[in-house]
Amino acid sequence: xxxxxxxxxxxxxxxxxxxxxxxxxxxxxxxxxxxxxxxxxxxxxxxxxxxxxxxxxxxxxxxxxxxxxxxxxxxxxxxxxxxxxxxxxxxxxxxxxxxxxxxxxxxxxxxxxxxxxxxxxxxxxxxxxxxxxxxxxxxxxxxxxxxxxxxxxxxxxxxxxxxxxxxxxxxxxxxxxxxxxxxxxxxxxxxxxxxxxxxxxxxxxxxxxxxxxxxxxxxxxxxxxxxxxxxxxxxxxxxxxxxxxxxxxxxxxxx
Amino acid sequence: xxxxxxxxxxxxxxxxxxxxxxxxxxxxxxxxxxxxxxxxxxxxxxxxxxxxxxxxxxxxxxxxxxxxxxxxxxxxxxxxxxxxxxxxxxxxxxxxxxxxxxxxxxxxxxxxxxxxxxxxxxxxxxxxxxxxxxxxxxxxxxxxxxxxxxxxxxxxxxxxxxxxxxxxxxxxxxxxxxxxxxxxxxxxxxxxxxxxxxxxxxxxxxxxxxxxxxxxxxxxxxxxxxxxxxxxxxxxxxxxxxxxxxxxxxxxxxxx
Numbered sequence: 001x002x003x004x005x006x007x008x009x010x011x012x013x014x015x016x017x018x019x020x021x022x023x024x025x026x027x028x029x030x031x032x033x034x035x036x037x038x039x040x041x042x043x044x045x046x047x048x049x050x051x052x053x054x055x056x057x058x059x060x061x062x063x064x065x066x067x068x069x070x071x072x073x074x075x076x077x078x079x080x081x082x083x084x085x086x087x088x089x090x091x092x093x094x095x096x097x098x099x100x101x102x103x104x105x106x107x108x109x110x111x112x113x114x115x116x117x118x119x120x121x122x123x124x125x126x127x128x129x130x131x132x133x134x135x136x137x138x139x140x141x142x143x144x145x146x147x148x149x150x151x152x153x154x155x156x157x158x159x160x161x162x163x164x165x166x167x168x169x170x171x172x173x174x175x176x177x178x179x180x181x182x183x184x185x186x187x188x189x190x191x192x193x194x195x196x197x198x199x200x201x202x203x204x205x206x207x208x209x210x211x212x213x214x215x216x217x218x219x220x221x222x223x224x225x226x227x228x229x230x231x232x233x234x235x236x237x238x239x240x241x242x243x244x245x246x247x248x249x250x251x252x253x254x255x
Numbered sequence: 256x257x258x259x260x261x262x263x264x265x266x267x268x269x270x271x272x273x274x275x276x277x278x279x280x281x282x283x284x285x286x287x288x289x290x291x292x293x294x295x296x297x298x299x300x301x302x303x304x305x306x307x308x309x310x311x312x313x314x315x316x317x318x319x320x321x322x323x324x325x326x327x328x329x330x331x332x333x334x335x336x337x338x339x340x341x342x343x344x345x346x347x348x349x350x351x352x353x354x355x356x357x358x359x360x361x362x363x364x365x366x367x368x369x370x371x372x373x374x375x376x377x378x379x380x381x382x383x384x385x386x387x388x389x390x391x392x393x394x395x396x397x398x399x400x401x402x403x404x405x406x407x408x409x410x411x412x413x414x415x416x417x418x419x420x421x422x423x424x425x426x427x428x429x430x431x432x433x434x435x436x437x438x439x440x441x442x443x444x445x446x447x448x449x450x451x452x453x454x455x456x457x458x459x460x461x462x463x464x465x466x467x468x469x470x471x472x473x474x475x476x477x478x479x480x481x482x483x484x485x486x487x488x489x490x491x492x493x494x495x496x497x498x499x500x501x502x503x504x505x506x507x508x509x510x511x
Contacts, residue, residue, distance in 0.1 A: 050409070053409075053413050054413075055409055055413060072415075073412050073413045073414070073415050074415075075413075075414060075415060077413050079406075079410050079413055081406040081409075081410075083404065085404045085406045085407045085410070087407075087425070087428065087429075088505045088506075089428050089431075089503065089504075089505045098424075099410075099414060101424070102410070102411055102414035102416040102420065102421075102424070103414045103415070103416075104416075130505055132505070
C-alpha cells in the first residue's frame with residue numbers, strides 16, 4: 001500500500017545548517033498491515049509519518065500510496081498525535097465529526113457512524129460532554145474516533161499513548177488492537193516503548209538517529225489476538241532483546 | 256456552613272473594611288479640620304453627588320458613549336490587524352513597527368493635536384480612546400491566533416481544508432479567550448482614553464466635570480465624578496466578562 005523509494009529528508013535550520021532528518025529509506029508496507037516504528041528521539045520517526053501523509057515534501061526519492069505518488073496531503077489519512085488536540089468548545093460528538101467537516105462532507109450524515117465509533121471505544125453516553133470533562137485516556141479515544149470516522153485506509157499514529165499513564169497505556173493498546181481487528185486498516189504507529197511496538201505490530205521498524213534511518217525490520221511472528229500475557233512469552237522477550245540490542249549498541253558506538 | 260463562611264470571607268470582610276476606611280476618612284477630615292476643597296469627607300461627596308445627580312446622568316452618558324466608541328473602534332480595527340499580521344509575514348514587517356511607534360508616543364501628548372485636527376465633540380475622544388486601547392487587542396489576538404497547536408494545523412492540512420475554513424473553525428475560536436483578555440484590558444483603557452480626551456478640550460463628560468469642578472474648588476463633585484468613572488469601568492469590565500462567558504462557555508469551569 002505504501003512504498004518509499006530512497007526517500008530522504010533534509011531540513012535547513014535558520015542558521016543555514018543542514019539537518020538530515022531521514023537518510024535514504026526504502027520500504028514497503030502492505031494493505032492492512034500494522035507497522036510500528038520504534039527508536040530513540042530524533043531518529044526521524046515523526047518525519048517519516050509527515051512525509052507519508054504528504055504534509056512535508058521529500059528532499060529526494062518517491063513515495064507512493066496505493067500506486068499514487070504523494071505530492072501533498074491526501075484525504076485517505078487519519079492522524080492521531082501524542083496530545084489529543086481536541087477542540088475545547090466542541091462536545092465529544094462534534095469533536096468526532098470535526099474530521100468529516102474539515103473534509104467538506106456533511107456532518108449530519110455521520111452522526112450515526114460517529115455514535116457507533118464512540119460506542120466501540122467505550123464512550124457511549126459521553127456524546128454531549130466537553131473534552132475537559134474527560135480523562136486523558138478518554139480524550140485520546142475521542143481523537144482516535146475522530147481519525148477513524150471518515151474511514152481512512154491509512155492511520156498514522158505519532159506516539160498516541162505517550163502522554164498516558166502506564167496502566168491506561170496498556171488498556172489503550174489492547175483496545176486499539178480490538179478496533180483494528182474489527183475495522184482493518186493500514187496503521188503506521190510511532191512509539192518509544194519497545195513492548196508496545198512488539199505487542200501491536202505485524203512488523204517493527206527499528207530506527208536509529210543521526211541521520212534517521214530504518215536500521216532493521218523485524219517481522220513479529222506472534223499469534224493474534226494478542227493480550228498482555230504475551231509479555232511472558234519467550235519469543236516476546238527475544239524480540240525485545242533484539243530491538244534493545246539494536247538501539248543500545250548504536251549508542252555505544254558514539255563517543 | 257462553609258457556604259456561610261465563604262460569603263463572610265468574600266463579601267462581608269471587604270465590605271466591612273471599606274466601611275471602616277470611609278468612617279476613618281470621615282473622622283479624620285473632621286478631627287484635623289481639613290478644608291473641604293482639599294479633602295472632602297465621604298458624606299460631603301455623597302451629598303454633593305446626589306445634588307448633581309441629574310447633571311451627572313448627561314455627563315456619564317457622554318463619557319460612556321465615547322468609551323464604547325473607542326472600544327468598538329479598537330476591536331474592529333485591532334482584531335483584523337492582528338489577523339493580517341499573523342497571516343502575512345510581509346505585512347507584519349510593514350505594520351508592526353508602526354503599531355509599536357503609535358504606542359511609544361504618549362497618548363496625552365497626541366490628544367491636543369488630535370483635537371486640533373478632528374475638532375470638538377465626541378469623535379476625537381473616541382479616537383484617543385481607540386489609540387490607547389487597540390494595542391492590547393492586536394497583541395493578544397495575534398498571540399491567540401498563534402496559539403493553535405501545530406498538530407491541529409497539520410490535521411486541517413491533511414484533510415485539505417481551506418485556509419479560511421481552518422481560520423473559522425480552528426484558529427479563531429482557539430484565539431477567543433486571548434481576544435477577550437485583550438478586550439478586558441481595552442475596555443478599561445478606553446475609559447482612560449475618553450477622560451484624557453475630555454481633559455484636553457470639552458464641555459461635557461465626567462473628565463470635563465473633574466477638570467471644571469476642581470478649578471472652582473468643588474472637590475466633592477470631582478470625587479463624585481471619579482467614583483462614577485470607576486463604577487463605569489467596573490460595570491463595563493463585568494459586561495465584557497459576561498459576554499466572554501456567553502461566547503466561550505467552555506471556559507466557565509476553568510475559572511471557578
